[in-house]
Amino acid sequence: MTLLDIPPPSFLWYMGVASNALAAVLFLTLGTLVLGKLHRSSQLTDNPLGSTTGFIFVIAAGSHAVHAATFIGPGVTLGLLAAVVSVDLALVATIVVYLLARRRHGATAAIYEDLEGRRRALELNDAVVQRLAEAKLALDLGHVDAAYEAVGSSLEQSKRICNDMIAGDSGRLRAERRRT
Amino acid sequence: MRTLLVDDAASLRALVRIALNRDGDFDVVAEAGDGRDAIEKASRWRPDVVLLDLAMPVMDGLEALPRIREVSPSSSIVVFTGFGDPAVLRRAHDAGAAGVIEKGLGPQELCDAIRDIVQGRPPGSDPAHLAAATSGAGEDVAAS
Numbered sequence: 001m002t003l004l005d006i007p008p009p010s011f012l013w014y015m016g017v018a019s020n021a022l023a024a025v026l027f028l029t030l031g032t033l034v035l036g037k038l039h040r041s042s043q044l045t046d047n048p049l050g051s052t053t054g055f056i057f058v059i060a061a062g063s064h065a066v067h068a069a070t071f072i073g074p075g076v077t078l079g080l081l082a083a084v085v086s087v088d089l090a091l092v093a094t095i096v097v098y099l100l101a102r103r104r105h106g107a108t109a110a111i112y113e114d115l116e117g118r119r120r121a122l123e124l125n126d127a128v129v130q131r132l133a134e135a136k137l138a139l140d141l142g143h144v145d146a147a148y149e150a151v152g153s154s155l156e157q158s159k160r161i162c163n164d165m166i167a168g169d170s171g172r173l174r175a176e177r178r179r180t
Numbered sequence: 181m182r183t184l185l186v187d188d189a190a191s192l193r194a195l196v197r198i199a200l201n202r203d204g205d206f207d208v209v210a211e212a213g214d215g216r217d218a219i220e221k222a223s224r225w226r227p228d229v230v231l232l233d234l235a236m237p238v239m240d241g242l243e244a245l246p247r248i249r250e251v252s253p254s255s256s257i258v259v260f261t262g263f264g265d266p267a268v269l270r271r272a273h274d275a276g277a278a279g280v281i282e283k284g285l286g287p288q289e290l291c292d293a294i295r296d297i298v299q300g301r302p303p304g305s306d307p308a309h310l311a312a313a314t315s316g317a318g319e320d321v322a323a324s
Binding site for chain 2 (some may be wrong): 129133150
């Protein structure tokens with residue numbers, strides 16, 4: 001029995017429509033979540049692993065939507081077949097791009113780890129490195145007030161970063177014992 | 181040397197300006213707080229030296245660097261950054277930076293480092309803080 005032989009309304013027909021429609025909705029949700037987070041953190045163009053993952057989900061949603069349409073539509077027309085083939089080819093192409101990007105970034109690269117690590121590095125650069133470099137230069141130039149201000153700013157921003165990283169988790173806070 | 185300072189931290193720019201003006205070899209002609217502003221100022225002032233931070237809003241230093249070279253080809257662009265990661269420094273070198281200086285130097289060391297890079301001399305006495313892109317082989321920056 002082929003797809004063309006499954007008449008509505010039959011259990012298989014309903015399952016075909018429902019499963020493809022549900023898959024389309026879920027893939028679209030996943031893709032929107034991934035791409036949305038990337039967009040909000042301005043990583044859409046800078047994080048190829050993340051963005052191709054998001055697009056894979058979105059195109060997979062389109063693929064399943066078209067498959068659902070093959071059940072619902074008047075029949076398997078040439079246009080519908082062309083749509084199925086085009087969407088699936090787009091999916092294949094996006095997966096190839098993802099695999100190439102993954103190869104370039106290393107097999108252990110994860111989508112959000114890249115985002116989180118980069119964001120933290122930029123925050124720490126601003127809060128700690130930049131401010132301490134400023135404080136040091138100010139002291140070298142004899143500008144003690146400016147140095148105090150830079151150190152104070154660094155302290156406040158560092159505390160905020162630490163609080164954000166703990167984020168309400170009041171678990172164990174025992175620091176690593178340092179060798180003296 | 182007519183100098184354009186590019187850094188999003190106005191307070192740091194103020195201190196660097198003081199350090200450079202005290203040296204006597206440098207004349208800070210303009211300042212910019214982001215990459216886009218830096219391109220516009222470089223085009224207007226055609227400085228001899230551009231001291232360029234990397235992590236900035238609107239447009240970061242790595243994106244601005246090649247465009248600054250386009251609008252002011254005679255400028256020596258010296259990257260001034262807190263990031264010591266070799267991959268970042270390599271990108272800066274590939275984008276056309278004359279050299280890279282890590283933040284944290286004292287005023288005299290900073291001026292000497294800029295001078296060394298602009299005049300194509302070997303790096304100064306403390307290789308832990310300097311990287312010069314002039315050799316073509318791309319010296320590595322030792323961890324500070």
